[in-house]
Structures are given as structure tokens and as C-alpha cells.
Amino acid sequence: MKLTIKDIAKMAGVSPGTVSKIINDTGSIGWKTKEKVLKIIEETGYQPSFSAKSLATKKSNLIGLIYAGEIDVDFNHPFFNQVINAFRKTIGQMGYDILVFSNNQFSKSNQDYLARCKHFQLDGCLIVAGDYIEDSIYELDQSSVPCLGVDIELTGPSSSYVTTDNSKASAKVVEYFYLHSIKEVAFIGGPEDSVISDIRKQGFLQSMNQLGMTVKPDWIQYGNYFEESGYQAMKSILANRPYPQAVFAASDMMALGAMKAIKDAGLNIPVDIKLVGCDDIEACRYSDPALSTVKQDKDKMGRLAAYMLNDLINGDTEPSSILVDPELVIRESSAVDTKKLSI
Amino acid sequence: MKLTIKDIAKMAGVSPGTVSKIINDTGSIGWKTKEKVLKIIEETGYQPSFSAKSLATKKSNLIGLIYAGEIDVDFNHPFFNQVINAFRKTIGQMGYDILVFSNNQFSKSNQDYLARCKHFQLDGCLIVAGDYIEDSIYELDQSSVPCLGVDIELTGPSSSYVTTDNSKASAKVVEYFYLHSIKEVAFIGGPEDSVISDIRKQGFLQSMNQLGMTVKPDWIQYGNYFEESGYQAMKSILANRPYPQAVFAASDMMALGAMKAIKDAGLNIPVDIKLVGCDDIEACRYSDPALSTVKQDKDKMGRLAAYMLNDLINGDTEPSSILVDPELVIRESSAVDTKKLSI
DNA sequence: TATATCCATGAAACCGATTTCCTTCAGTGT
DNA sequence: ACACTGAAGGAAATCGGTTTCATGGATATA
Structure with a gap:
């Protein structure tokens, strides 16, 4: 049978209010009673009822x-x-x-x-x-x-x-490509109405422009962050030549999907096309080839x-x-x- | 300000008890009052308090x-x-x-x-x-x-x-190897005191014996289900020749670790050593080579x-x-x- | 028409805490 | 000695529901 604060009070010969004050360390209580009550609580393993407590205090933790x-x-x-x-x-x-x-x-x-x-x-x-x-x-x-x-x-x-900082994430990727003279890069975003994805896209476009790299409209595709959509998006990108030299996907799962599409097209990563994802999920380390990514802490x-x-x-x-x-x-x-x- | 059951009762001109009965569909209530009260609840968006309810009912859902x-x-x-x-x-x-x-x-x-x-x-x-x-x-x-x-x-x-059915899991793996004439197989288990791992191990040993395959003690190693431990376990197994023809690991993560160890040793999977994991986590599909596994539903x-x-x-x-x-x-x-x- | 039965509802106790207010009593200052 | 202060602890209201029991009216039975 579950103990209530009244039981404890009775055992200690004090009032329930006093016990409550001791538990919550409010009000002023003599150290002798405090010790006595604490001991009983300890011995009995008494736990105050969550619902009663939150009913009274209007807090729930x-x-x-x-x-x-x-x-x-x-x-x-x-x-x-x-x-x-x-x-x-x-x-x-x-x-x-x-x-x-x-x-x-x-x-x-x-x-x-x-x-x-x-x-x-x-x-x-x-x-x-x-x-x-x-x-x-x-x-x-x-x-x-x-x-x-x-x-x-x-x-x-x-x-x-x-x-x-999603804008910075995109910028870092673009800069990396720029530094290695890779100027033709495609982007696979999340849903078009997604705020986060839009920031990534804007960051991407902005960096591209600043560095004088041109963006082909066909090379901007959208998915839903999941693998299959990355696969489809990449298919669209590969539908017409020339192919981009690199692809940045707004999620690792989409990048993994894209990876499959690129392989299916008989292309080699990273020789023909370089690929970077975003998030740094575990699977990146096990894919073939291991997926580069923007790591979020x-x-x-x-x-x-x-x-x-x-x-x-x-x-x-x-x-x-x-x-x-x-x-x-x-x-x-x-x-x-x-x-x-x-x- | 949050509405209580009393407010609803007052608005409907009934008692709180009645409202409670209506909400919980207990007791017997005339359909007219029921409808009236339900309408008010609907309109006001009243939600009974969780803590009060679970205090009274001693249930929490x-x-x-x-x-x-x-x-x-x-x-x-x-x-x-x-x-x-x-x-x-x-x-x-x-x-x-x-x-x-x-x-x-x-x-x-x-x-x-x-x-x-x-x-x-x-x-x-x-x-x-x-x-x-x-x-x-x-x-x-x-x-x-x-x-x-x-x-x-x-x-x-x-x-x-x-x-x-972990015993069956091991059996299926062993049988698969047996059918393909692969008789030298090693086992990487979870912690030695783990019940589940032990069942897998026993299942493994039993199947091996039944099919007349011998088990080298050195080829039984233990990890903690995680990647690094699989790597270490595999290292131990590869410490001495001859190597086993196949390895069954009690978790995919350990198998992935083992995969790395095998590659590090300059061996080819599956040509030199075949590898099977357990669990079917996502990463299996992305590893190189893709990891065979025992899928749990x-x-x-x-x-x-x-x-x-x-x-x-x-x-x-x-x-x-x-x-x-x-x-x-x-x-x-x-x-x-x-x-x-x-x- | 008188009585038994049943249905709808309200009143009030209760769940187990917290918290406010009040009383008591010991210790202090003069 | 006498009023005063403050600490210690108790009584009771409260939080917002549920549930038991009592009651009055409507309906069914004799």
C-alpha cells in the first residue's frame, strides 16, 4: 500500500504540513523534527505523489x-x-x-x-x-x-x-569547391516551403554568385530530405548533359540517394562527380564512397x-x-x- | 485563465459531478443535458486537468x-x-x-x-x-x-x-554457410554476461555441432555491441592463421567494425572472408560492401x-x-x- | 389510487499534496 | 516581572477532478 504524506506525518507525530515543508525546504522547522521526519522518509522510501503535487503547485517538472x-x-x-x-x-x-x-x-x-x-x-x-x-x-x-x-x-x-548556421553551411561547401576549381555545382534542397532548406538554398546561391560561379536552374532540385527523393532529384539532374562537377544535398539521406543515382548512371564518385551531404549522420561513414558532409554539432x-x-x-x-x-x-x-x- | 470542471458545470447549470459523468460516460445522464454540456465543452475547448484526474483515479494513461x-x-x-x-x-x-x-x-x-x-x-x-x-x-x-x-x-x-528468436537467427546463418560449403566460421558476441548474446552464441554452437562443423575457441570473441569492439574482436581473430572463412557478429555495428579490421588486414570481403551481422540497421545498406545481416522485424x-x-x-x-x-x-x-x- | 421501481441529478467526501494563517512558547529587553 | 519578538509547528482551505450515496420525480405495477 502506498504511503501518503499523512502516514509519514502520523509516524513522525507531526502534521502533514510540516512534512511538506521539510520535503520542500520551506518555512522554518527545527532541526530535530526535520531529522526525525527525514529519517522516516528514508526508511519507508516514501515518494510524494506526482499528481497531487502538480495539482497543488501547478507545475509538473x-x-x-x-x-x-x-x-x-x-x-x-x-x-x-x-x-x-x-x-x-x-x-x-x-x-x-x-x-x-x-x-x-x-x-x-x-x-x-x-x-x-x-x-x-x-x-x-x-x-x-x-x-x-x-x-x-x-x-x-x-x-x-x-x-x-x-x-x-x-x-x-x-x-x-x-x-x-545553415547559410554558413552552404557557404563552406561552395568555398571548398571554389578553392579546388570546381565551378559547376548542383543543389538538392529539402521541401520548397521549408524555411531551413530555403536558407541553405539562399546561402548556396549567394556564395555561388559572390564567387562568380553560375547556377544552372536545372541543377536546383528539391526533395523531402529522405533517400528516395534524393535519388529522384539526382536523376533529374542527370537527365541532361552536361553534368555538374559536384552536388550539394541538403541532407545526408538525400545525398545517399543521389549517390545511388550517380552510380546507376555509371559515373564515378568522386572522379566524375563530387558529392557533399549535410548533417553528418552515422551512415555517412559506411557508405561507399564515404560521404563528405556538413557536420552539425x-x-x-x-x-x-x-x-x-x-x-x-x-x-x-x-x-x-x-x-x-x-x-x-x-x-x-x-x-x-x-x-x-x-x- | 484555465477553465475547471466547475466553470463548465456553472455554465451549463448542472453539478460538477454530472459533467464528470458526461465526460467519462459513466452513470446515467439524460440526453438533453448531455448534449448541452458537450456543446459547452466543445465551445470552450475545456480540457480536464491531468493531475487532478490522475490524482482521483490513480491512473495516468x-x-x-x-x-x-x-x-x-x-x-x-x-x-x-x-x-x-x-x-x-x-x-x-x-x-x-x-x-x-x-x-x-x-x-x-x-x-x-x-x-x-x-x-x-x-x-x-x-x-x-x-x-x-x-x-x-x-x-x-x-x-x-x-x-x-x-x-x-x-x-x-x-x-x-x-x-x-535469437537461437533461430544463429541457426539460419550457420545453415546458410553450411549450404555453401563454408565450414570455418567465427563468432563475435556481445558482452559475455548478456543473456541475448548468450542465446545467440549457444544457437551458433549448437548449429555448428549439429552440422558437423567444428568451432575453434579462438574464433569466439566478445564485444559490447558497438563498432569499436567489433574491430578489436576481429583483430584478435585475425591474429593467428588460418583465418576463418566467415564471421557472424551479434550486432551490425560490431560487424561494421569487423569489416574495417578485415579491410585493414588487406583481405577482401566476401572473397576472402564472408561477413554477416545482426539487426539490420540502416547503415548495412550503405556500407562497402553492403552488409548481410539477420533482420529483426x-x-x-x-x-x-x-x-x-x-x-x-x-x-x-x-x-x-x-x-x-x-x-x-x-x-x-x-x-x-x-x-x-x-x- | 397507492406503492414499487427506476432514472436523472446533486451534495459531499475524497485523492495527496501545498500554503496561508494562526497559535504557542521560549527567549529577549527594560 | 512584563510585554515583545520570532521561531516552530498545526489547522484548514485549496488545487480539479471522481465517485458514492441520497433524493425527487416519473413511470410501471397491482
Whole structure:
């Protein structure tokens, strides 16, 4: 039978209020009683009831995790999961647990994130996004619930976000090609209405222009971040000659798809076409050839997200945003000399 | 300001109890009042408070997700995450949300899973395991909390589990080799104290014996399921000649590590040594050569887990267990003729 | 028409904490 | 000695629901 605070109070010969004060270290309590009560708590293994506590305090110490967007972003997304994992560890240190919304098609009300936040009295939310803002995400963003976006630009009154400096990511890739005299480069983006993808595209175009490299319209294609779409996009690019000398894809999975298309066309990577992806997921290291990519510091993003969200919850800060610097990782798929580069 | 059940009651001119009965469809209520109240709820977007509700009912509609084990199993584990994802979708349909324990080193009490289950009044738990039973998992298993293990044999009074038929997995691999006259095969297992790994090993040894293939003790090595350990294990195996003709690793990641070691030794896969992994994670398809593996039906496992756990929670069933049949997927790394096999 | 039955609803206790306010009492200052 | 201060701890209201039980009216039975 579960112990309640009353049981503890009775055992210690004090009132429930006193026990509560001892547990939460509020009010003023003599050290003798304090010690006695603490001992009993220890011995009995008493744990205060979560629901009673959050009912009384209107706090939950729970962070909601929302996988947003049209795309099927979920527990096995190679990029977001690593961010989330770092987030989880850091936020755990601060005493929060994580509640995952089970994106239930079932009842319409489950789509309503704001309502669910209130329902659970969540202290805050982490929103990882396949980039696409749904109405109910927007509504949540604009509410007073502290929100932290990963790769999604939240603008609400108590929302911050962290994202990779995507413009710089593109610039680094373009510069790399430029330095090696590779001037004809194609781009495979995410969905056209995706903010992140658009930033990458704009960064790409801008760098290309600045460096005097021309961009062929046919060499700009769009996918949905996943493998198959990269394959198709690359097919389109290879539909007409001349071929580009290099391709930059806005996600590794699309790059891997593109890799397959290039191979299917009987071309060699990196000799005929060089290829660079984006994200640095694990599979890059195992592909043949190993995929060059723009590495996003996922651990750092996760940790930052945790700190920023905590600040937001405590009202320590105004909404803010942080751009994390990306790093270009050159592997075989864009190696510029004949000898293979090692990982 | 948040609406309470009393507000709704007042607006509808009925008592809170009546509203509650309407929401939960209990008791008997006239259709006119029912309709009136429902309309108001609809209009106001009223949502009952989670904490108040679970305080009163002692239920939470929450499932705890526990990543157990010594190994750092977490949000970016390629195998478990896919299982969890399928689980999440299915259990979501049933109206549950998922609470992730944030494995907080901080306070000792956070290690105590049972206490935390009671604290949150969880309806049940999903335990995915890096195979190693910690004391606090054992305690949880033996309690009355409904638990469902994935790849971990839970034996408690209200625990079920689902796992791949690991013995059969090994058998299929061995048989495959046997059929192609490959009789010298090495084995790289998980941690020696891991139950799952042991089953795979026993299955391996047994099949080998049955088919009259001899097993060299040096050809049995152990890792920790991760890449680096596979690399090391393979190094040991290659330390002495003769080399085995084939290697079966108990995880894909270890197989990928082994692949690297074999390449480093200047050997060719599959010509010199054939290699088969286990799990069928994504990276298998991208490695060079593409890795053969024993595929575990992760979606099915996740779905089954959800159904079984739900049954357990509703008291519909006795504890039970299901072994899911594995499937041997042959790719390039164990191809038996010269022409490359496609995926 | 009188009585038994049933349906719809309300009143109130309860779930297990927190928190405000109040009382008591010991110690201080004069 | 006497009022005063502040610390220690208790009583009770509260958070927002659920659930049991009682009650009054409508309907069915005799």
C-alpha cells in the first residue's frame, strides 16, 4: 500500500504540513523534527505523489517533446535523435523528465499541442521540426508556454530556438569547391516551403554568385530530405548533359540517394562527380564512397537547447536564438586528389 | 485563465459531478443535458486537468520508457529506436502517452525505477535493454507494475516480453554457410554476461555441432555491441592463421567494425572472408560492401509490445512472451558467387 | 389510487499534496 | 516581572477532478 504524506506525518507525530515543508525546504522547522521526519522518509522510501503535487503547485517538472512537421520525423530520425539525446541528458540533470506526445491521429484534440501542454501542465516544450509549421505548433509558439525549437525558428513571446548556421553551411561547401576549381555545382534542397532548406538554398546561391560561379536552374532540385527523393532529384539532374562537377544535398539521406543515382548512371564518385551531404549522420561513414558532409554539432545543440529552455522556464531570459557553427567534413565522396582520403 | 470542471458545470447549470459523468460516460445522464454540456465543452475547448484526474483515479494513461542496461542505450540507438517508434504509434492509438525517464545520475532515488513508476502512477512500462539487468529493473519487474521487455526476458508477475528468436537467427546463418560449403566460421558476441548474446552464441554452437562443423575457441570473441569492439574482436581473430572463412557478429555495428579490421588486414570481403551481422540497421545498406545481416522485424516487435502491454494493463492476460522470427538478408558481404548481388 | 421501481441529478467526501494563517512558547529587553 | 519578538509547528482551505450515496420525480405495477 502506498504511503501518503499523512502516514509519514502520523509516524513522525507531526502534521502533514510540516512534512511538506521539510520535503520542500520551506518555512522554518527545527532541526530535530526535520531529522526525525527525514529519517522516516528514508526508511519507508516514501515518494510524494506526482499528481497531487502538480495539482497543488501547478507545475509538473515535465518537458513535452514534439516531433512536428509533415514529414514523418520520429524516434528513428538520425539527426534529431542525437540532438534530443543530448537534450535529455542535460535537462535530466535539472530535474525534468520528458513526455512524448504520441501523435495520435485518433482524437482531433490530440493534435492540439497547446491544449495538451495545459492538460499536463508542462513546464516547457522541445519542438523538433521537419521544418514545417503546423497551425497547432504556431498556436503553441504564440502562447505563454516556454518553447524551444530545434531547427525551427520560433518567434513566440516565450520561445527560443537553436539551429545550425545553415547559410554558413552552404557557404563552406561552395568555398571548398571554389578553392579546388570546381565551378559547376548542383543543389538538392529539402521541401520548397521549408524555411531551413530555403536558407541553405539562399546561402548556396549567394556564395555561388559572390564567387562568380553560375547556377544552372536545372541543377536546383528539391526533395523531402529522405533517400528516395534524393535519388529522384539526382536523376533529374542527370537527365541532361552536361553534368555538374559536384552536388550539394541538403541532407545526408538525400545525398545517399543521389549517390545511388550517380552510380546507376555509371559515373564515378568522386572522379566524375563530387558529392557533399549535410548533417553528418552515422551512415555517412559506411557508405561507399564515404560521404563528405556538413557536420552539425548535435550534442552542442541539444545541450544549448536544454539550458535555453531552462532559462525560459525560470523567466531568467528573454527569448533568444543561437546559431551553431557547422563544420565541413571531407571524406571520399568529394576528395580532390586521386589517393583516397581516410576517415 | 484555465477553465475547471466547475466553470463548465456553472455554465451549463448542472453539478460538477454530472459533467464528470458526461465526460467519462459513466452513470446515467439524460440526453438533453448531455448534449448541452458537450456543446459547452466543445465551445470552450475545456480540457480536464491531468493531475487532478490522475490524482482521483490513480491512473495516468502514461507509459514509462526505460532504457536499461550498462551500455549507453538511448535515443539514437538504431535498433531499439525503430522498435520504440512502432510501439509509440500503436500505444498512442490506445490513448497513452509516453514518459521518458531522464536517467538522471543526480539523485540516487532517480535510479529507482519502481519508485518513479509509483510516483507518476504509470500504467505500465516499456523496458528496452542493452541486455543487462540492473537491480532496480529487477525490482520493477518483480513488482505489480505491468512491464514489457524488448529483448530482455522479464519474468515478473505482470511482465511480458518480446524478443527475436535469437537461437533461430544463429541457426539460419550457420545453415546458410553450411549450404555453401563454408565450414570455418567465427563468432563475435556481445558482452559475455548478456543473456541475448548468450542465446545467440549457444544457437551458433549448437548449429555448428549439429552440422558437423567444428568451432575453434579462438574464433569466439566478445564485444559490447558497438563498432569499436567489433574491430578489436576481429583483430584478435585475425591474429593467428588460418583465418576463418566467415564471421557472424551479434550486432551490425560490431560487424561494421569487423569489416574495417578485415579491410585493414588487406583481405577482401566476401572473397576472402564472408561477413554477416545482426539487426539490420540502416547503415548495412550503405556500407562497402553492403552488409548481410539477420533482420529483426522491429516494427512488428514494437506493435506486439504495445498490444501485449495494453493487455497486461487491462488484466486481460497472463504474462507471456513472443519470439519473433528473424530473416536472413543476404547482401554483398556474404555473397557466394562472383557477381555482386544487388540489394 | 397507492406503492414499487427506476432514472436523472446533486451534495459531499475524497485523492495527496501545498500554503496561508494562526497559535504557542521560549527567549529577549527594560 | 512584563510585554515583545520570532521561531516552530498545526489547522484548514485549496488545487480539479471522481465517485458514492441520497433524493425527487416519473413511470410501471397491482
